[in-house]
Amino acid sequence: MATLFDKLWQAHRIAAAGRGQDLIHIDRILLHDLSGARALGEVAEKGYRVPHPELAFATPDHAVATAPGRTAETFARGAAGVAMLRDGANRHGIRLFDLGQDGQGIVHVMGPELGIVLPGLTVVCGDSHTCTNGGLGALAFGVGSSELTHALATQTLRLAKPKSMRVRFDGAFPPGTTAKDAVLHAIGALGTGAGAGYAIEWAGSAVRALPVEQRLTLCNLSIEMGARMGFIAPDETVFDWIAGRDFAPKGAAWDAALAAWRALRSDDDARFDADHAIDAGGIAPQVTWGTSPEHVIAVDAPIPAPDAAPDEARRKAWADALAYQGLAPGRPLAGTAVDWVFIGSCTNARLSDLREAAAIVRGRRVAEGVSAWVVPGSVRVKQAAEAEGLDRVFREAGFDWREPGCSLCVAANGEAVPPGARCVSTSNRNFVGRQGKDARTHLASPAMAAAAAVTGRITDIRRPF
Amino acid sequence: MEPFTAVTGPAAPLLRANIDTDVIIRVERLVGTTRESMGAHAFEIWRLRPDGSEDPEFVLNRKEFRGAPILLAGANFGCGSSREGAVWALAGMGVRAVIAPSFSDIFRNNAFQNGLLPVVLDETTVRAIAAQVEAAPGNARVTVDLERQVVIAPDGSAHPFAIDPARREALLAGLDDIGLTLRAADAIAAWQRADRAARPWAWPAAPQQRT
Numbered sequence: 146m147a148t149l150f151d152k153l154w155q156a157h158r159i160a161a162a163g164r165g166q167d168l169i170h171i172d173r174i175l176l177h178d179l180s181g182a183r184a185l186g187e188v189a190e191k192g193y194r195v196p197h198p199e200l201a202f203a204t205p206d207h208a209v210a211t212a213p214g215r216t217a218e219t220f221a222r223g224a225a226g227v228a229m230l231r232d233g234a235n236r237h238g239i240r241l242f243d244l245g246q247d248g249q250g251i252v253h254v255m256g257p258e259l260g261i262v263l264p265g266l267t268v269v270c271g272d273s274h275t276c277t278n279g280g281l282g283a284l285a286f287g288v289g290s291s292e293l294t295h296a297l298a299t300q301t302l303r304l305a306k307p308k309s310m311r312v313r314f315d316g317a318f319p320p321g322t323t324a325k326d327a328v329l330h331a332i333g334a335l336g337t338g339a340g341a342g343y344a345i346e347w348a349g350s351a352v353r354a355l356p357v358e359q360r361l362t363l364c365n366l367s368i369e370m371g372a373r374m375g376f377i378a379p380d381e382t383v384f385d386w387i388a389g390r391d392f393a394p395k396g397a398a399w400d401a402a403l404a405a406w407r408a409l410r411s412d413d414d415a416r417f418d419a420d421h422a423i424d425a426g427g428i429a430p431q432v433t434w435g436t437s438p439e440h441v442i443a444v445d446a447p448i449p450a451p452d453a454a455p456d457e458a459r460r461k462a463w464a465d466a467l468a469y470q471g472l473a474p475g476r477p478l479a480g481t482a483v484d485w486v487f488i489g490s491c492t493n494a495r496l497s498d499l500r501e502a503a504a505i506v507r508g509r510r511v512a513e514g515v516s517a518w519v520v521p522g523s524v525r526v527k528q529a530a531e532a533e534g535l536d537r538v539f540r541e542a543g544f545d546w547r548e549p550g551c552s553l554c555v556a557a558n559g560e561a562v563p564p565g566a567r568c569v570s571t572s573n574r575n576f577v578g579r580q581g582k583d584a585r586t587h588l589a590s591p592a593m594a595a596a597a598a599v600t601g602r603i604t605d606i607r608r609p610f
Numbered sequence: 611m612e613p614f615t616a617v618t619g620p621a622a623p624l625l626r627a628n629i630d631t632d633v634i635i636r637v638e639r640l641v642g643t644t645r646e647s648m649g650a651h652a653f654e655i656w657r658l659r660p661d662g663s664e665d666p667e668f669v670l671n672r673k674e675f676r677g678a679p680i681l682l683a684g685a686n687f688g689c690g691s692s693r694e695g696a697v698w699a700l701a702g703m704g705v706r707a708v709i710a711p712s713f714s715d716i717f718r719n720n721a722f723q724n725g726l727l728p729v730v731l732d733e734t735t736v737r738a739i740a741a742q743v744e745a746a747p748g749n750a751r752v753t754v755d756l757e758r759q760v761v762i763a764p765d766g767s768a769h770p771f772a773i774d775p776a777r778r779e780a781l782l783a784g785l786d787d788i789g790l791t792l793r794a795a796d797a798i799a800a801w802q803r804a805d806r807a808a809r810p811w812a813w814p815a816a817p818q819q820r821t
Binding site for chain 2: 159160162163164165166168170172179180191193198199200207208222223225226238239240263265266271272273275287288289290291292294295298299300301303305307337338341342368371372373392394397398399401402405437439458459461462555556557574576577578579582583
């Protein structure tokens with residue numbers, strides 16, 4: 146009667162750490178140029194060893210330019226972080242996937258892609274979207290710099306076990322509805338705080354039918370529902386996807402892994418502290434209207450009025466959000482003119498995301514006055530997309546085709562949506578100022594973003610356009 | 611880490627829900643800056659007007675709340691990014707404790723690592739304390755007493771709060787987690803030896819040392 150979460154936790158529990166905490170072994174540490182560089186700096190400053198450099202992997206992604214031909218110095222203020230990451234990785238013998246090298250990319254894109262992240266592993270990174278990696282059946286979660294330093298110096302973390310939640314999507318997603326829409330819908334229905342204190346197992350027939358890259362997208366937004374950890378029980382779809390990847394086990398180790406991974410599922414009689422079921426068939430393409438991921442509606446639904454908010458705090462939040470976004474309640478989002486489109490981020494910058502967007506763009510042009518960027522999630526994604534000509538589809542339509550990095554998702558690299566501009570973005574956060582000071586963000590799937598780019602308006606992809 | 615025993619002072623009411631870490635500190639302030647310098651940039655999205663001048667209406671700019679060691683906030687405080695800079699920025703502006711109905715998990719962990727105390731009280735109580743503060747701005751004092759696990763409101767009423775005992779002890783002593791864990795190095799090594807045999811697939815080969 147154990148949950149998958151119980152099994153993952155128990156498999157990594159070294160000892161009780163006293164008073165409700167456990168000492169948990171960490172199998173993989175992912176390091177990037179902001180928090181990773183800082184943690185490596187702290188390790189050096191305090192004179193700690195890194196006992197297991199073979200379990201840590203580094204790549205710069207946050208504060209690096211994505212302009213073609215970029216180097217670490219292209220965004221000058223980010224260069225120090227990249228230099229610290231390089232120095233720390235070299236000093237401790239940690240594998241580094243540097244700018245311009247094979248394997249570099251957004252950390253949650255390159256980790257699964259290279260087989261660094263595997264089912265059943267504990268994975269940490271100084272990045273809240275580490276939960277993305279739960280799509281492979283890993284127990285992956287974001288930590289701050291201090292906990293990251295702790296993990297580097299001890300290969301463990303002291304953790305209180307979260308409660309368990311299951312969210313099931315039963316049935317099948319309708320055409321036009323992706324994992325992105327599903328998880329945005331769940332956040333809208335349950336709230337951005339619903340998962341706080343919980344580890345979420347995403348389950349149900351619609352989830353089991355998802356290909357691996359969609360599962361990564363689904364788990365990516367676990368943190369936007371408040372949950373540090375979100376995962377999906379791994380299955381043959383995942384195992385087939387992992388087989389042969391660079392750091393995936395080979396030979397006898399692969400056979401041992403498969404046997405272990407096939408046991409990674411919640412028992413039929415497992416009890417969850419919270420359990421939610423959502424009808425997958427009722428989910429339309431979603432777009433956020435406000436400044437929190439829970440401010441989300443179907444593309445053809447009316448923008449809600451603050452007076453309809455369930456309480457005073459949300460009435461004020463909704464009114465502030467509408468003012469910031471320059472929107473009025475009552476009308477649907479479809480038809481709203483946009484200035485920018487961003488296809489990228491650890492949420493939606495994998496090959497299948499780019500294919501989905503390219504399928505909409507092919508034979509069309511980016512609308513007059515719209516700036517549209519595609520930022521592939523990794524060097525491998527970029528190369529694979531170019532091999533099948535997707536870069537040409539985007540370029541010929543008028544998109545910018547850029548180098549891998551976080552870019553406009555977090556605007557930490559000197560790239561930003563201009564003040565007041567409205568951006569449809571495949572990223573994960575629509576917070577005030579997230580994509581740039583006073584920038585207005587609408588989160589959506591890659592196909593929805595691509596449709597907005599070519600029409601110049603938020604567009605319902607289920608209807609002819 | 612600075613120990614936390616008890617703090618008394620003004621409490622700034624910022625009762626919005628879902629205050630995210632992007633609002634607490636903008637990402638560009640995390641790049642190429644020291645953690646000590648981040649306090650100057652805390653809440654700049656709200657603290658500053660478009661021309662860069664201070665917005666006198668914003669609560670943390672009001673003279674009675676400048677440097678307040680306690681922040682009263684709405685539910686799900688610190689949601690969003692894992693950036694520890696959010697805690698460093700709050701600490702840098704003098705905040706020692708945040709009282710809210712709930713916190714994001716990552717923010718709460720980061721707070722404990724830096725001697726900043728996240729106190730969970732129910733929303734009604736947080737609102738009542740904020741109302742008392744607003745009724746006597748500049749005079750009202752709130753106490754957060756970790757030893758007794760209680761918040762004393764301006765009217766003298768006492769509101770107990772729960773906290774993980776291990777976290778409480780570490781804060782009271784100003785204890786660093788890493789030192790504590792390294793004492794268990796032998797147990798960790800023994801666990802890892804057994805794990806290498808049980809899960810050979812989980813242990814990649816050591817990287818080639820660069821020459």
